[in-house]
Amino acid sequence: MKSIPAGALSALAWGASLFVLAPNLTLAADSPLTQAIARLNSDLRQDREIRLAELGIKAPIILGSTDARRELYLPVPAGVPLLDASLKFDASYLNGEGGRNTLLLSLDGYPVRAQGLNEAQGDASVSLGVDKAPRDSGSVRLGVAWSSIVSRDLCEDERVIGNVLRIEPDTRLQYSYDAGQLRDIGAAWNALPGKPGVLVAPGSLSAQSYDAVWRLGVALERIGKQAQILPLRAVGDQLDLSALNIPAALRNVPAFASLAGQGRYTLKTPAEVGALLVLGQTPNVQADLAIDDAQLLKAINLALDALQAEVQSLDGQAAAALTQWRQRHIGAGLGALGKNEARLALVGARPMLLIAPDATVKAMSLFNSAWNKLARNRQLTIAEAQLPLSEDGRLALSRLGGSPGGLQVLAKSDWSATFPLGNVAYDGRLPVKAVVDLASSPGASSTAPVASVFLNDYLIGAAQLVSDGHKQRIEARIPAYALGSRNVLRVSFQRQPVSNRCLETPQAFPVTVLPTSHIVLKDSTPGSDFAGMAARFAKNSQILVPQAWLEQPASSLPTLIKIADAAGISPLRAQLKVQADGKAAVAPDQTFLAFELPIKDSDAAVQVDDQGRLLINHKQQRLLDLQQLDGMAALQVVTSGGQQGLVYRTLGSHAPQFDESLLLTRGNASILGSEGVLSTFDTHDPSGSQLIDADEPRGLEAWRQPSLLWLIPGALLLLVVILLAGRRARRQRQ
Structure with a gap:
C-alpha cells in the first residue's frame, strides 16, 4: 500500500475543516438584518397571564368555619409544557376569634405550601412555582384549604365568624409556552383567556365578516368570556410603544427605526404597520381569534408589502428571509381556508384560531358542545355540527352545564347549572318544572339534611332528604316570573354538624346529584317581557x-x-x-x-x-x-x-x-x-299587580264579595235574639 504524502495529508485536513465549518461560515455570511429576521422566524415563545377576575370571579372569595375548601381552575393550553410558570396567590386573613388558623395550598392535588396565620389580621399572599409538566386537562388546579380551631370549646363552626380567609380576584397564573407545540383546535379554544382578542380588518367591515364576528362574540359570552374587537392598526392610529423592544439590527430599516424609543406614537406609513405585525409585541395584534376575511388579508399584505420594499432596498438576503417569514406566519393561515374550515395557525408570532366566515355557526356548535373533545387537529373541515333536539319535552341538566356527581357536605354546599333560555326554548317550549334527583348518605345526626332548589335565587322547591343512599326526587314548578334570558338553577344542601359534646370532630358526608335530573318543557305562549x-x-x-x-x-x-x-x-x-x-x-x-x-x-x-x-x-x-x-x-x-x-x-x-x-x-x-x-x-304593569295570582282578592273588592264566613256571626246573633225573645215570653206568661 502506498503512503500518502505529507503535503496531501495537510491539504485533506484543511478541506475537511472547511467542510465542518461550512455551516458556520454560511451563518457568518448572513447579514445582521437577515439573522435578526431569522430569529423572529424561530421565536414562538408566548407569555400569558390569567387572573381570577378574567374568569368571572369579580369579588373576593371568603372562606371561614372549621374546614373550608375551594378549588380554582386556571386554563392553560392542553398538552403543552409550561415555561417559567408561577402562581401569585393574593389573599389576606382576619383572626377575630383568637384561634389557630392554617392555610394549605395545593397544585393539581399535590400540597405545596402550609402556613399558620395566627395574628389578629395579616397578609396571606404567597408565590408558588408551577412545574412545567403538560396538563392534559387544560387547566392548573389550585386547591385552597382553610382550617380554624378556637382555643375554647365551641363545637358549631357557624359561631366562629371572625376567622376568615379572603382570596382576591387578583390571584393570577403567569406562564410561557412554545406556540409551535400547540397542535389542537379544541385545546386552543378551551385555553382562551378571559378576554380573548378578535382581529378584524381596519375600517368598515363587510356584512359577512360583521355577521360572523357578532356570532363568535355571543358564543364567547355564553362560556363566560368577553370578546375584545381589535381592528388591525392603520396609518393615523395612535398607540403606546413604550414597551416595544426592537433588536438593534432591525433598526436599520426605516419602519422599525421610527417605532424605536417611542411612547405615544401615531403611525405614519403602511410599512410601520407591517413592522408591528412582524414584531408581534403590541396589543393591536395580540388577538386570539380571527375570521378568515379577504379584507383582513388584503390589509395585512399591503402593510407587509411596504415593509418588504424597505428591506429589499437595504438587503436582498434579508428580504428573502422576510418572504420566508410571511409564508410561514401569514400565508399558511389567512386566506388558505376552505368554505367549511377552521385552523389553528400563526399570524405574526401569535397562535390564532382562524374560522372561515361560512363555517362560523358550525364551529360554534362544535366548540361549545360535547363535540369539542373531537377537535383534535390543527385544521378541521366542519361540514355539519348540530345539537340533538329534545323530542319528549325533557332536557337533562347535564346538557345545561351541570355536571352530575357527588359533593362532600359538612354544613352547606351548592350545586348549580347555568343555561340561556334560548338553549332550551328553541322550538317554542318553555321550562315549567325542574326535576332534581338526589341521593345522600346517613350522617351522625338524626336531623335530616335539607335540599333547596333555587332558580335565579327564587326558592321553587325544597325537601328533607331520606339519607339512605337511594334516589329521592324533588319536583318544583317553575313560575314565569323566575325565568330570565340567562338562568341559574342551584341546589343548596344543608346538614347539621354533630360533634357529640365536642368529643368528635364534625365530618362531611356525601350527597349526589344524579344524571336523571332534568327540566320539563311545555308548549306555552311567551309573554311580552x-x-x-x-x-x-x-x-x-x-x-x-x-x-x-x-x-x-x-x-x-x-x-x-x-x-x-x-x-x-x-x-x-x-x-x-x-x-x-x-x-x-x-x-x-x-x-x-x-x-x-x-x-x-x-x-x-x-x-x-x-x-x-x-x-x-x-x-x-x-x-x-x-x-x-x-x-x-x-x-x-x-x-x-x-x-x-x-x-x-x-x-x-x-x-x-x-x-x-x-x-x-x-x-x-x-x-x-x-x-x-x-x-x-314593566310598562304594562308598573305596579306589579299581575304577579299576584288571579284568584287572590283585589283591594277593596274583597270587602264587597260575599263570603260564608259572614254567616257564622250572623247565626250566633240570631240565636241570641231567639233566646232573649223566648225568655221575655216566659216572663210575660208568669
Missing part, C-alpha cells in the same frame, strides 16, 4: 343594524354582542340585516332585535333622543320626563305589524360602554349604563 322575548329569540329571528355600525366595528360590535347575549338571541339561528338608511322606519317581518333604528308603528312606552330626554308612559299616563341625560341607553319590548321584538336606542350623544355582561330581570324595559342595568320595569 324579556323572558318571553328570549323564548321567541330561540327560534328564527333577525338582528337589524344601520350601515353606520359596520363602519365602526370596534365600538358597535361590543354593544351588539352584549345586548344579543342578554336578550337570549341564538347565534345559530338569527339573521343579520343591514339597513342602508338609518333614518327610515323599518317594518320587521319576524321577531327582531333592532339597534338605533326607528320601528314602523311601534308601541314604544319608553322614548329617548340624542338630546338626552327620557320619557316613560303607561297608557295615557306619563310616568317620567327627564332631560339632559347622557351615556345611557334604553332597551324595550315593542310590537310592530304583529311582530314583537326589542329595540335598543342610545340616550344622549354618547353610548354606554358595557364592561360586564348584562342581566335582564323581569320586565319589558330597561335603562342601561356603562356599569350595567340601571333600572328594569
